[in-house]
Amino acid sequence: MSLTLSKKAQAVKPSSTLAITAKAKELKAQGVDVVGFGAGEPDFNTPEHICEVAIKAIHEGHTKYTPASGTVSLKKAVCQKFKETNGLDYTIDQVVISNGGKHSLTNAFMAILNPGDEVLIPAPYWLSYPEIVKLADGVPVTVFTQKENGYKVTIEELEKAFTDKTKALIVNSPCNPTGMMYEREELQAIADFAVEKDIYVISDEIYEKLIYDDEEHVSIASLGEEIYKRTITVGGVAKSYAMTGWRIGYAGASVEIAKLMSSIQSHSTSNPNSIAQDAAEEALLGAQDTIEEMRKEFDRRRKYMYKRICDMPLLSCLEPQGAFYVFVDATDIMDKKYKGETVATAANMARILIEDYNTAVIPCEDFASEGHIRLSYAISMEQIEKGLDRIEDFVKSVE
Ligand SMILES: *Cc1c(COP(=O)(O)O)cnc(C)c1O
Numbered sequence: 001m002s003l004t005l006s007k008k009a010q011a012v013k014p015s016s017t018l019a020i021t022a023k024a025k026e027l028k029a030q031g032v033d034v035v036g037f038g039a040g041e042p043d044f045n046t047p048e049h050i051c052e053v054a055i056k057a058i059h060e061g062h063t064k065y066t067p068a069s070g071t072v073s074l075k076k077a078v079c080q081k082f083k084e085t086n087g088l089d090y091t092i093d094q095v096v097i098s099n100g101g102k103h104s105l106t107n108a109f110m111a112i113l114n115p116g117d118e119v120l121i122p123a124p125y126w127l128s129y130p131e132i133v134k135l136a137d138g139v140p141v142t143v144f145t146q147k148e149n150g151y152k153v154t155i156e157e158l159e160k161a162f163t164d165k166t167k168a169l170i171v172n173s174p175c176n177p178t179g180m181m182y183e184r185e186e187l188q189a190i191a192d193f194a195v196e197k198d199i200y201v202i203s204d205e206i207y208e209k210l211i212y213d214d215e216e217h218v219s220i221a222s223l224g225e226e227i228y229k230r231t232i233t234v235g236g237v238a239k240s241y242a243m244t245g246w247r248i249g250y251a252g253a254s255v256e257i258a259k260l261m262s263s264i265q266s267h268s269t270s271n272p273n274s275i276a277q278d279a280a281e282e283a284l285l286g287a288q289d290t291i292e293e294m295r296k297e298f299d300r301r302r303k304y305m306y307k308r309i310c311d312m313p314l315l316s317c318l319e320p321q322g323a324f325y326v327f328v329d330a331t332d333i334m335d336k337k338y339k340g341e342t343v344a345t346a347a348n349m350a351r352i353l354i355e356d357y358n359t360a361v362i363p364c365e366d367f368a369s370e371g372h373i374r375l376s377y378a379i380s381m382e383q384i385e386k387g388l389d390r391i392e393d394f395v396k397s398v399e
Pocket residue numbers: 040099100101102103126172176204206236237238239244248249
């Protein structure tokens with residue numbers, strides 16, 4: 001045997017969003033006045049009542065292994081939350097607590113995929129989906145959506161991408177990076193499609209609480225017995241409760257799938273952090289007023305950012321309905337020249353913005369979307385204003 005490496009591991013792309021955020025942090029550390037629109041996490045601290053429960057957990061000795069798939073009391077809390085906010089009936093043997101929503105997704109794909117199974121991923125998508133699918137021996141299939149349809153996948157697009165190898169479909173509403181949400185009727189049509197084709201649905205609902213105006217979050221699994229059976233509903237406390245570092249996610253699925261996810265987890269990571277599990281329980285069942293304050297602040301920033309971008313030449317965007325991102329269409333800039341050179345790609349635009357304007361944005365090539373950038377509004381209003389001024393200067397300088 002020679003010292004070769006895993007082909008599967010080598011086929012995984014390192015996360016480009018983390019790379020840009022790292023670059024911005026590095027410049028900041030050097031004292032550069034950087035505006036970072038890359039943030040993929042709330043800029044708020046975890047609410048105090050949640051932190052207190054964690055401190056108490058340490059002092060009370062909740063510092064040992066818990067059952068690999070999570071504590072019974074957190075599972076009960078998740079079941080209660082599924083019931084009350086999503087209209088979903090899951091029993092505790094249908095729930096698996098993992099080390100973040102990303103980990104829940106990884107376990108889910110490992111539980112259902114065999115080598116060569118295809119997974120339909122509507123694009124623009126969160127860049128981890130195809131990589132997670134590949135790690136689970138599946139084949140990611142990109143399904144491109146249209147701006148005219150709010151970047152939401154249509155049944156025609158799904159039909160075209162469907163083959164006899166299709167095993168599952170990912171639904172992400174509210175969506176990262178587009179901020180779009182599926183209406184109940186749209187989800188019903190997708191559910192009918194999944195049932196008719198006999199495929200699984202992985203529903204990533206991590207942003208369910210961060211929604212604006214009169215939007216209603218609907219869990220696809222709540223739309224009927226058949227779709228319920230074939231859906232794995234994934235959520236977590238990271239985004240809604242400003243708890244990204246705590247690493248708690250959860251999934252609701254059939255007993256059969258939940259069992260497989262538990263055994264996978266029992267031999268890989270074992271239980272998620274015991275203290276964080278107590279904290280997550282408090283997050284789900286405790287007072288919800290602090291998260292409402294966060295949501296309102298996000299909403300204020302969202303409105304401001306949307307208006308500013310609409311008013312800028314060459315850039316456009318749809319008004320985001322959820323999450324904390326504005327997905328900016330910069331395709332009109334791609335054939336313009338900056339300092340004598342054609343901008344050409346979103347990656348180049350991001351490079352110019354960080355190098356010449358001290359502003360970090362996420363180019364969306366890895367989200368399967370050329371000519372687009374993602375701006376996060378999980379940064380202060382003051383930073384947003386400053387950063388948008390800089391982007392506007394850039395936009396006005398191209399010719
Ligand atoms: C942040 C995020 C997740 C999961 O985050 P965790 O920190 O692993 O809980 C899942 N899906 C999307 C689309 C996200 O943006």
